[in-house]
Amino acid sequence: MPIRTKKRKGVSILHIEGDMTIGTAAALKEELMKHITQSSEREIDLSDVSEMDSAGMQLLMLAKREATRHNTPLRLIGHSRAVLEVMDTYNLAAYFGDPILISRGAKA
Amino acid sequence: MSANPNQFLQTFIAEAHERLQEMEEILMHLENGPHDAGTIDSLFRAAHTVKGSAGMFRLDSIVSFAHIIEDVLGRMRDSEIEIEGDLVAVLLDSCDHMLHLVEVIAEQGEQLDDAALARENELRKRLKAYQTGNGDAQGTRVSLSAEKDIPLTASGGGEVSSDNWHISLRFAQSVLKEGLDPLYLIRYLSNIGEVISVTTLADAIPAAAEMNAETFYLGFEIDLKSSASKETISEVFEFAHQGSMIHIMPPHSKTTQYIELIRSLPEEEARLGELLVATGTLTQHELEDGLNAQQKSAQPGGTSKLLGEILIDQGSVTQEVVQAALEKQSQAKDTKTKESRFIRVQAGKLDELINLVGELVIAGAGANMLAHLSNNTPLQESTSVISRLVEEIRDSALKLRMVQIGETFNRFNRVVRDVGRELGKDIDLVITGAESELDKTLIEKIGDPLMHLVRNAIDHGIESADKRVALGKPEKGTLRLNAYHDSGSIAIEISDDGAGLNRDKILKKAREIGLIPAGAMPTDQEIYNLIFEAGFSTADTVTNLSGRGVGMDVVRRNIASLRGTVQLDSEPGIGTTVRIRLPLTLAIIDGFRVGVGKSSYVVPLDMVIECVELSEAERQAANERSYLNLRGEVLPFVLLRDHFEVAGANARRENVVVVQYAGKKAGLVVDELMGEFQTVIKPLGKIFSNLRGISGSTILGSGEVALILDVPSLVQQAVARESQQVLRKLPNNTATAR
Numbered sequence: 001m002p003i004r005t006k007k008r009k010g011v012s013i014l015h016i017e018g019d020m021t022i023g024t025a026a027a028l029k030e031e032l033m034k035h036i037t038q039s040s041e042r043e044i045d046l047s048d049v050s051e052m053d054s055a056g057m058q059l060l061m062l063a064k065r066e067a068t069r070h071n072t073p074l075r076l077i078g079h080s081r082a083v084l085e086v087m088d089t090y091n092l093a094a095y096f097g098d099p100i101l102i103s104r105g106a107k108a
Numbered sequence: 109m110s111a112n113p114n115q116f117l118q119t120f121i122a123e124a125h126e127r128l129q130e131m132e133e134i135l136m137h138l139e140n141g142p143h144d145a146g147t148i149d150s151l152f153r154a155a156h157t158v159k160g161s162a163g164m165f166r167l168d169s170i171v172s173f174a175h176i177i178e179d180v181l182g183r184m185r186d187s188e189i190e191i192e193g194d195l196v197a198v199l200l201d202s203c204d205h206m207l208h209l210v211e212v213i214a215e216q217g218e219q220l221d222d223a224a225l226a227r228e229n230e231l232r233k234r235l236k237a238y239q240t241g242n243g244d245a246q247g248t249r250v251s252l253s254a255e256k257d258i259p260l261t262a263s264g265g266g267e268v269s270s271d272n273w274h275i276s277l278r279f280a281q282s283v284l285k286e287g288l289d290p291l292y293l294i295r296y297l298s299n300i301g302e303v304i305s306v307t308t309l310a311d312a313i314p315a316a317a318e319m320n321a322e323t324f325y326l327g328f329e330i331d332l333k334s335s336a337s338k339e340t341i342s343e344v345f346e347f348a349h350q351g352s353m354i355h356i357m358p359p360h361s362k363t364t365q366y367i368e369l370i371r372s373l374p375e376e377e378a379r380l381g382e383l384l385v386a387t388g389t390l391t392q393h394e395l396e397d398g399l400n401a402q403q404k405s406a407q408p409g410g411t412s413k414l415l416g417e418i419l420i421d422q423g424s425v426t427q428e429v430v431q432a433a434l435e436k437q438s439q440a441k442d443t444k445t446k447e448s449r450f451i452r453v454q455a456g457k458l459d460e461l462i463n464l465v466g467e468l469v470i471a472g473a474g475a476n477m478l479a480h481l482s483n484n485t486p487l488q489e490s491t492s493v494i495s496r497l498v499e500e501i502r503d504s505a506l507k508l509r510m511v512q513i514g515e516t517f518n519r520f521n522r523v524v525r526d527v528g529r530e531l532g533k534d535i536d537l538v539i540t541g542a543e544s545e546l547d548k549t550l551i552e553k554i555g556d557p558l559m560h561l562v563r564n565a566i567d568h569g570i571e572s573a574d575k576r577v578a579l580g581k582p583e584k585g586t587l588r589l590n591a592y593h594d595s596g597s598i599a600i601e602i603s604d605d606g607a608g609l610n611r612d613k614i615l616k617k618a619r620e621i622g623l624i625p626a627g628a629m630p631t632d633q634e635i636y637n638l639i640f641e642a643g644f645s646t647a648d649t650v651t652n653l654s655g656r657g658v659g660m661d662v663v664r665r666n667i668a669s670l671r672g673t674v675q676l677d678s679e680p681g682i683g684t685t686v687r688i689r690l691p692l693t694l695a696i697i698d699g700f701r702v703g704v705g706k707s708s709y710v711v712p713l714d715m716v717i718e719c720v721e722l723s724e725a726e727r728q729a730a731n732e733r734s735y736l737n738l739r740g741e742v743l744p745f746v747l748l749r750d751h752f753e754v755a756g757a758n759a760r761r762e763n764v765v766v767v768q769y770a771g772k773k774a775g776l777v778v779d780e781l782m783g784e785f786q787t788v789i790k791p792l793g794k795i796f797s798n799l800r801g802i803s804g805s806t807i808l809g810s811g812e813v814a815l816i817l818d819v820p821s822l823v824q825q826a827v828a829r830e831s832q833q834v835l836r837k838l839p840n841n842t843a844t845a846r
Contacts, residue, residue: 022284025321033316054291055284055321061310062319089295090326091306 020056280351301334514542
């Protein structure tokens with residue numbers, strides 16, 4: 001489960017690709033937490049998340065909370081269809097507080 | 109889906125199969141006999157479970173069809189529609205279609221073809237008539253909500269104003285690992301109502317270091333607008349019951365109940381209170397009221413009442429409701445323990461185990477023999493302990509594969525019903541001995557021959573109703589399936605109370621095609637069994653047998669390939685019984701080793717009755733006649749030395765092993781008795797397939813090969829020879845030996 005990182009104007013962007021499900025959650029958590037503890041403004045790009053379940057969503061919630069605790073802004077961007085579906089069901093848009101753009105190919 | 113979607117889907121598929129099978133059985137039962145609310149309820153539950161779990165996998169086409177079935181069953185349960193033949197028939201067809209849906213959509217991941225779609229539309233139309241009755245699709249819904257309103261208005265003041273159900277969910281932390289994602293449960297709620305609001309609580313997620321990514325921490329407070337019953341809503345969460353906290357509050361529940369709820373939840377009370385106000389579940393006023401009421405009722409220093417008692421005191425629920433809830437809980441627990449008593453194992457793994465045990469038995473026998481040769485007493489002792497253990501392992505390994513035959517038999521309920529309807533015959537299927545066990549591989553292979561025999565019995569054995577009445581028989585035909593254990597084998601009987609076989613016609617036909625030489629006088633039994641001969645019987649000559657001969661040779665061949673035999677008894681006007689005998693297992697048996705000359709042979713121990721010494725006098729007498737005198741009983745015998753043409757002179761002493769098969773006894777004359785021996789059956793190659801009297805081979809501890817005697821054919825041969833001798837005056841009779 002690779003997380004690609006790049007820097008853009010002082011903002012580090014974590015690009016998560018593939019499934020965010022219980023199968024990948026443990027490995028993903030470890031990697032994600034490594035990044036979160038570094039203090040810098042960051043965005044998580046979810047545009048290539050192909051599948052998500054509760055375990056995946058929990059990770060994002062954890063990341064958000066940890067980031068808030070460390071006083072570093074964390075934004076989710078490019079929510080893929082799979083992410084939006086979970087977020088909708090759990091009514092979590094307000095929890096993350098990010099603007100959600102309807103991504104490519106996704107229907108309203 | 110989550111971790112391994114395929115695995116859960118497999119579980120769903122397996123479960124759906126079981127549920128549908130269960131539904132079919134209940135429906136068959138309903139058609140034939142009286143019913144009680146319990147059976148219809150379990151029918152309803154089965155349909156509901158399939159629908160619910162299909163919903164979790166978003167198999168919408170299954171859900172939508174199951175929904176209709178569920179509606180109809182719901183009306184059946186509420187006695188709104190009467191149970192009658194046509195209804196059961198359409199439900200049975202619907203079950204079949206569901207099975208098809210599960211196979212096509214869930215297993216193969218494909219869409220229905222046109223034929224199936226047409227069938228579905230047809231079924232939907234037929235079901236519709238029962239679903240709505242008076243054409244009002246909302247009928248059931250309305251009655252449900254009306255029913256629900258009654259107790260609630262009686263519960264008096266202090267209610268919350270919200271019209272919505274409130275569902276509070278704290279799942280067990282292990283829920284994800286168990287393969288259930290609450291996500292799908294919450295999504296499923298929108299199928300039974302309108303989800304007004306979902307609040308997800310992340311409070312339980314621990315600090316990053318302690319957080320386990322596979323543990324479920326989230327809690328939910330949900331408002332749902334729905335006219336469904338509490339039962340329906342709680343069934344959504346049925347799978348998650350173990351270790352989960354699930355509260356479902358009907359609309360207009362008492363504020364105090366909400367306070368109870370808030371108290372019982374792990375999050376802080378104030379926060380929850382605010383949350384419920386924020387989502388519109390409670391008004392601020394109601395929250396304060398409720399809190400006051402709680403404080404007043406709290407007895408200083410007194411013990412707090414059980415929740416159930418409080419609820420009854422408040423009159424919001426009746427004693428019966430609580431009782432029912434408790435029963436339901438214990439029921440859920442029961443099924444849980446039942447589930448844990450079974451593990452699904454791939455059949456291949458079991459076969460592998462049995463193979464290994466077989467090798468172990470052979471290797472163990474080798475070690476045992478060496479130990480005996482070594483004169484080392486401690487070694488001998490330890491090898492004998494090992495062989496005892498090996499024997500136990502062998503037995504339990506074989507038992508793992510033993511399956512009750514009942515399930516196979518039950519499948520025929522449907523066959524009998526369907527074929528009977530097709531032919532316009534009313535037939536009862538009576539099943540006995542369903543608990544008899546036999547090897548799983550055998551069960552699988554016996555299905556087809558059984559099916560053939562059952563169909564034959566219905567088609568050609570049992571007469572039409574008119575004919576039966578004319579003959580003074582009960583109008584309803586009876587078909588019996590019976591199974592029982594009998595000296596190391598299992599016997600399966602298929603009997604009908606039909607017309608029986610026409611002996612003369614068969615005999616005539618047999619003579620025509622030269623199966624029996626003119627002049628020979630075979631017994632009735634032999635004549636009946638002729639129908640198992642390949643190519644025997646054609647519809648035009650043996651009308652009342654038409655079809656019975658076709659494929660009967662295949663039946664016999666299939667059964668013979670399982671080392672079994674098939675036999676037929678018939679009485680004109682009374683009926684026909686086909687009896688199949690099969691060995692209990694195909695792999696390892698307890699054998700009895702005997703020696704003739706330098707070779708050794710193995711007799712399946714189950715068939716051995718006793719061993720006696722062959723006295724010289726008896727030997728002399730036996731040369732004259734073809735039987736031995738066993739304590740005054742006539743015992744046909746086979747001289748194995750002659751039979752296998754073993755070279756060398758007769759041994760000084762000979763012994764007789766008395767064996768039994770299918771109720772007939774015979775003696776096998778051997779030189780030496782070598783005792784019990786665990787026998788791993790190795791099949792013989794094709795070139796030996798014409799050998800008479802041998803069914804397989806095995807490897808002895810010394811590495812030598814011993815042949816396993818085919819007792820059934822030896823017994824038959826001995827008996828035939830004996831009767832031939834008696835009828836010596838008759839010309840040579842080729843039809844006696846099977």
